[in-house]
Every structure is written in structure tokens, then in C-alpha cells.
Amino acid sequence: MNTRRQTDRENPIIRRLKADHRRFAHLIRHMEWTMARCRHGEGVDAETMKQFVAYCSEHADHHHHPLEDRLFACMVKREPGLATVVKRMESEHVQLHKATDRLDQLLGDMGRKHFVPRSEFLDALESYLALYHQHMLIEESELFARMEETLTAQDWEAVTAWLAEQSPSPFDDPHSHQYQTIERLLAR
Ligand SMILES: [Fe+2]
DSSP states (O other), rough: HHHHHHHHSOOOOHHHHHHHHHHHHHHHHHHHHHHHHHHHHOOOHOOOHHHHHHHIIIIIIIIHHHHHHHHHHHHHHHHGGGGGHHHHHHHHHHHHHHHHHHHHHHHHHHTTTTTHHHHHHHHHHHHHHHHHHHHHHHIIIIIIIHHHSSSSSHHHHHHHHHHOOOOOOOGTTTTTTHHHHHHHHTTO
């Protein structure tokens, strides 16, 4: 009962970030199963991998991380002691962006039948998923958990106004092909 009331009262932007993280975590689990099967000799599930990379590239790099960067910068202004963890998260966002581009490139090469050693691809993917997982845990425990108490009403207004000016993510639109594809994948 209390949990329900707390969830209802939760700031909608924090709720949105957490919903994104739940989806990322779900995708990461799917990818880990895919990798485990692949290491036991099954074929690479290129379709699942492409959807995962599309989600990370389109939604994470262009919508989720820029929103977090903005919110985290406001947190540092209000609480300078958070500067170290925020700097690390910002740097990991850049690192994840580059790693997503690299995976996209490798998948493209595999699709064009260029030789890519399977173990090399899977090792790179495994490190990437581990980084994503660890990154989200730190964001949730050290930043999301303190966001509501740290930011002022003025900060929330500024972020809400900025958000309204951004182009929407196709992964937030239930009618989009991208949204429906990822939901279908996650329901498997
Ligand atoms: Fe995040």
C-alpha cells in the first residue's frame, strides 16, 4: 500500500529513467542468454543483437543519457560532493556511445559476411553488457536515489522545459515500429 502511494507520488522524470533502466536490464539479460547459447555452439542471434544495439544507439545515446547528463549536472550544482561520481557517469556515457558504434559496425561486418571471429565479438559484447549493468547500478544507487531530495522545483522546471523541446524517442511511442519490435523481443 505504502509502496503504491510512493510510486504514485514519484517524480515522472525519475519514473521514466527507472522505466528505461528496467528495459535496459531486461535487454541485457536477453543478450546474456543469447551469448551463453552462442558460446555453446548455437548461431549468433543477429536479430536480437541488432535490436539491442538499435535501442542503445537511438534511445540511450540520444535520449536517456542526455537527460541524465542534464539532471546530474543540476545535482552537482546543488551538491558539489557528487562531482566525482557524476564525472564518471558522464565519461561512461561517452564510452558506451563509442562501444555501441563499435558493436553496430561489427554486426554490419557480420551481415556483409566479412570475417569477424565469433569469440572476439562475444568477448567485446560481454564486457559491454557488464559495463552497462555496473553503470546503471551506480546511477540508481548513488544518483537516482538522491535526485528528488537534491533538485529544486526550479531545476525540475528547467529540465521539464528542456525535455519538451527535444524530439521524442521512437522507443517511447507505442505506435512506432521500434517500440513494438523491442516489446515483442522482450516478451519472448
Ligand atoms: Fe541510465
